[in-house]
Amino acid sequence: MSKRESPSKLPVALIAGPTASGKSELAVRLAEALQEGGIEAAEELCSQTPGPVASVFQAGLMRSHEGIDAAEKAIAAYGSIEMSFLERGLVWLSLFIAIAPLFGFLGTVVGMIEAFDDIEAASDISPSIVAGGIKTALLTTAGGLIAGIILQIGYNYCVSKIDRLIAEMEESSITLIDSIILLQEGKPLIAVTETTESED
Numbered sequence: 001m002s003k004r005e006s007p008s009k010l011p012v013a014l015i016a017g018p019t020a021s022g023k024s025e026l027a028v029r030l031a032e033a034l035q036e037g038g039i040e041a042a043e044e045l046c047s048q049t050p051g052p053v054a055s056v057f058q059a060g061l062m063r064s065h066e067g068i069d070a071a072e073k074a075i076a077a078y079g080s081i082e083m084s085f086l087e088r089g090l091v092w093l094s095l096f097i098a099i100a101p102l103f104g105f106l107g108t109v110v111g112m113i114e115a116f117d118d119i120e121a122a123s124d125i126s127p128s129i130v131a132g133g134i135k136t137a138l139l140t141t142a143g144g145l146i147a148g149i150i151l152q153i154g155y156n157y158c159v160s161k162i163d164r165l166i167a168e169m170e171e172s173s174i175t176l177i178d179s180i181i182l183l184q185e186g187k188p189l190i191a192v193t194e195t196t197e198s199e200d
Contacts, residue, residue, distance in 0.1 A: 026049060026051075026053060026054060026057070026172070027172050027175055027176075029045060029049075030042055030045060030046070030057060030176065030179070031179060033045045034179055034180075034183050035183075038183065039061055039064055039065070039180075039183075042057075042061050043058055043061045043062060046058035046061060052082035052085070052086065052165065052169065053165070053168060053169050053172055055078060055082060056075055056078045056079050056082055056169055056173060057075075057172070057173070057176055059074045059075060059077070059078035060072070060074050060075040060078075060173065060176055060177070060180075061176075061180075062074065064180050068177060068180065068181060071176075071177060071180060072177055075173045075176070075177070079169055079170070079173065082169070083162075083166060083169075086162045086165065086166075087162060089158070090155065090158060090159065090162075093151060093154065093155050093158065094155060096147075096151050097148055097151045097152050097155055100144050100145075100147035100148040100151060101144045101145055101147075101148045102144070103140070103143075103144050103147075104140050104141045104142070104143055104144015104145055104147075104148075105141065105144065106140070107136065107137065107139070107140020107141060107143070107144065108137040108138075108140055108141045109137075110136065110137070110140070111133045111134060111135070111136035111137025111138070111139075111140060112133060112134070112137050113133070114132065114133035114136060115129075115130040115132070115133025115134055115137070116130075116133070117133075118130060118132065118133060
């Protein structure tokens with residue numbers, strides 16, 4: 001995960017949601033829950049919210065009473081578990097991507113064998129005799145390539161979605177830790193305070 005900002009310079013805009021800094025709706029609701037009901041309210045919100053990000057948040061909140069370091073370790077551990085769950089289906093998808101063109105090439109070989117069998121049986125090499133086998137070879141090759149292309153597009157889409165979710169998980173986890181620090185220091189979480197960037 002990327003380096004956290006100093007709590008003393010953390011703006012509440014960091015938790016203010018998509019309109020302020022691109023944070024998810026969950027981060028906004030979590031900041032409100034922390035502000036209004038503390039850690040218990042935030043835990044309840046996470047338990048009622050489906051998805052891996054909420055699960056990681058809940059793990060960190062449940063260990064927050066042991067200190068910030070314990071909460072960070074819990075978030076890192078549960079984050080790794082959630083990432084493994086997200087990526088487990090990609091193994092099968094990548095396998096099918098590799099196999100689909102091979103089946104196509106296998107069909108090509110079968111088609112060519114059929115063509116040569118027809119030539120042998122007819123003792124002739126006229127186009128009409130070999131056309132059936134060549135057609136089979138070309139159709140199976142095209143089918144395998146089309147299947148591989150479609151699966152590759154799906155794989156890349158899934159990877160991009162998982163990457164975005166992981167990035168959101170990491171960024172939001174940083175926000176959560178900083179929010180807990182602000183809460184422990186008695187500082188507000190919702191109202192926008194100072195900005196983090198100093199003017200040149």
